[in-house]
Amino acid sequence: MKKVVLASIIAATSLIAASDKQIEDFYSEMVNGGIKVKVTDRHKIAGDIEAVVVNLSKDDNSQDEIVFTKGDYIFPDVIDLKEQKSFLSEMKKDVAAKGISKIYKEEDKSNIITLGSDSKKPTIIMFSDPECPYCRAELAKIExxxxDNNVExxxxxxxxxxxxxxSALIYKEAKSAKSDSDKVKILRKYFAEDYNVDEKSVSKEASDKIDDLRKKYISAGVRSVPFIINKSDLK
Incomplete structure (x- = not known):
């Protein structure tokens, strides 16, 4: 799917009014190949500024774009200098939470590696990749x-x-791990930068299963890793 370049929107903001139909028509002109465009949500965030969620879909692929509008203008982000926050970042979290929630509630428990079980602590859900350097940094400070948190x-x-x-090997070994420390050892083994996987040790079926898992959450809004969300935010 062709991704909309928000910089292009800025250059043409004076050409459109900010009704749902006009925003959808504007996006439709920017994409091609039978991609369906639909405004799925909009609400005020500050004064007369509205946040607008635009869904782009084709066949089984779908992604949400977020823009902000006031009058006849569209903006890629709104920054609150006083609060030092990006409304785009906040909206992305909200949109992702909605997409992830339904999928996560139906997720096979074997695809969730749990660390910590203290009912007094909040739980965070962490989406990760054993070859991502930023994920390795998160794992390095897992203790x-x-x-302060349980981790899923x-x-x-x-x-x-x-x-x-x-990832397939991690899941396989984690099933027999008896403690959090055992699970962490398994994770660090396969997350190690110098670890080279023996391709013969993993079947195509096992790899395809992980591929399906990641595609499912990418469609739900997990576009990069590590992606961390509070479990309490999943409604």
Missing amino acids: TTLK LILTPVHDLSSLQK
């Missing part, structure tokens, strides 16, 4: 994270086949 880890690799294979 500190677990002091789902592997949604964004890298190539070897990452899918490593």
Whole structure:
């Protein structure tokens, strides 16, 4: 699916009014190949500024774009200088939470690696990839994270086949892990930068299963890793 370049919107904002139909028509002119465009949500965020969610879909693929509008103008983001926050970042979290919620509630427990079980602590859901350097950094401080949170880890690799294979092996070994420390050891083994997976040790079926898992959550809004969301935000 062709991704809309928001910079192009800025250059043409004076050409449209900000009704749903006109926004949909404007997007439709920017994409091609039978992509369906629909405004799925809009609400005021500050004064007369509205946040607008535009869904782009084709066949089984779907993605949401977020823009902001006031009068005849559209903006890619709104920054609150006083609060030091990006409304785009906040909206992305909200949209992702809605998409993830239904899928997560129906998720096979074997695809969730749990770390920590303290009912007094909040739980965060972490989407990760064994070949992502930023995911490795998160794993490096997992003991500190677990002091204040329980963690539920789902592997949604964004890298190539070897990452899918490593994820499959992690899930396989984690099933027999008896403690959090055992699970962390398994994770660190396969997340290690110098670990090379033996391709013969992972079947195509196992790799395809991880590929299906990641595609499912990418469609729900997990576009990069590590992606961390509070479990309490899933309604």
